[in-house]
Amino acid sequence: MKVNRAANLEANKHTSGSVSFVTHQSRLEKELKRHLTFQGVFDKTHKKKGTDQYISDTAREVAELYSQQMTEKYAGEEEQPQLDHEVWDAASGALKKCHVYGFGHSMDTSRVLSGPSSSGS
Structure with missing residues (x-):
């Protein structure tokens, strides 16, 4: 397993530590006193x-593609959903060994994927 991790260093970079996505979302919302979209939490993690620079080219490419596809899909609509899992799957490359890119390995992705459908902003 160490050999696999060493072979693809970029895939193992993140700034969120062992804290789950849902926990990060909750903490950030309390700290900022506002609701965050999935992309907002993804960007924070x-x-x-202290910078606006993504931790890897993969993170930047997925975030940009997701943002672009969400804008195209929901053009002309007043609100976008917090997370469109079909758009995220298309942008991130879908499931790999039951892992969705950006959610972390140990997280129950159904909690985020089935969460509130609108941002409420």
Whole structure:
């Protein structure tokens, strides 16, 4: 297993530590006193602290593609859903060994994927 991790260093970079996505979302919402979209939490956990720079090319490419596809899909609509899992799957490359990119390995992705459908902003 160490050999696999060493072979693909970029895939193992993140700034969220062992804290789950849902926990990060909850903490950030309390701290900022506002609701965050999935992409907002992804950006907070996949950008270098104190900068606007993504931690890897993969993180940047997935975030940009997701944002672009959400804009195209929901053009002309007043609100976008917090997370469109079909758009995220298309942008991130879908499931790999039951792992969705950006959610972490040990997280129950159904909690995020089935969460509130609108941002409420």
